[in-house]
Amino acid sequence: MKKIFALLVLASIANVAAAADVVGNAQAAKVDMCIGCHAIPGYKATFPEVYQVPMIGGQSAKYIESALKAYKKGDRKHPSMRGIAASMSDQEIADVAAYYAAQTAQTAAKK
Template identity: 60%
Template sequence: MTKQSLKRTINLFAIMAGCATGAQAFAQQAAPVGDIEAAKGKVFMCIGCHGIEGYRASFPEVYRVPKIAGQNAEYIVAALKEYQSGSRTFPSMTAIAHSLSEQDMLDLAAYYAQLK
């Protein structure tokens, strides 16, 4: 390998490393994040059902309500979006999901994901 081709190879690796670092920083910056503190003022609409061990809803039919503490945040956001879009249906969850912004969903998901 000549000195010039070695120099080009080193430069190419430097450019690739810079691109990878920049892409990683962009991905981290672009990813929406939930605010656990903000969620503390929003959990009132969840805790009545999802915070009670073994709770069963009775409308429109008897339904075992899952505890969501420790659940994966991405799963919680996806479920709320499905209730909001109508692809999942349950009257109380549909109504609650329609009242939530995307940031509300992220906040609630972050809060519940960190609980054990």
């Protein structure tokens, strides 16, 4: 029993280490699903309720990555964002985060 527990602990440590090694590549980012809402100044979404969609250009990569992982996990509840994040790998999340972190709010609005 102790050997099984030790193997499980080692496996979980390896998964954490592997996730920490993911480095975002802004040039590889697949942002087609993002720009339809997050690149439109003053855009308001109407599902599931009317709200102001945030411009995310210039946000820190760490913040964007954290938010996407929270949507993916279900800790953040917006249905559209949850569906999009759930379809993304850790590498794709890191790439999108790097893409938006490399922008300023002004350059993101021009795209």
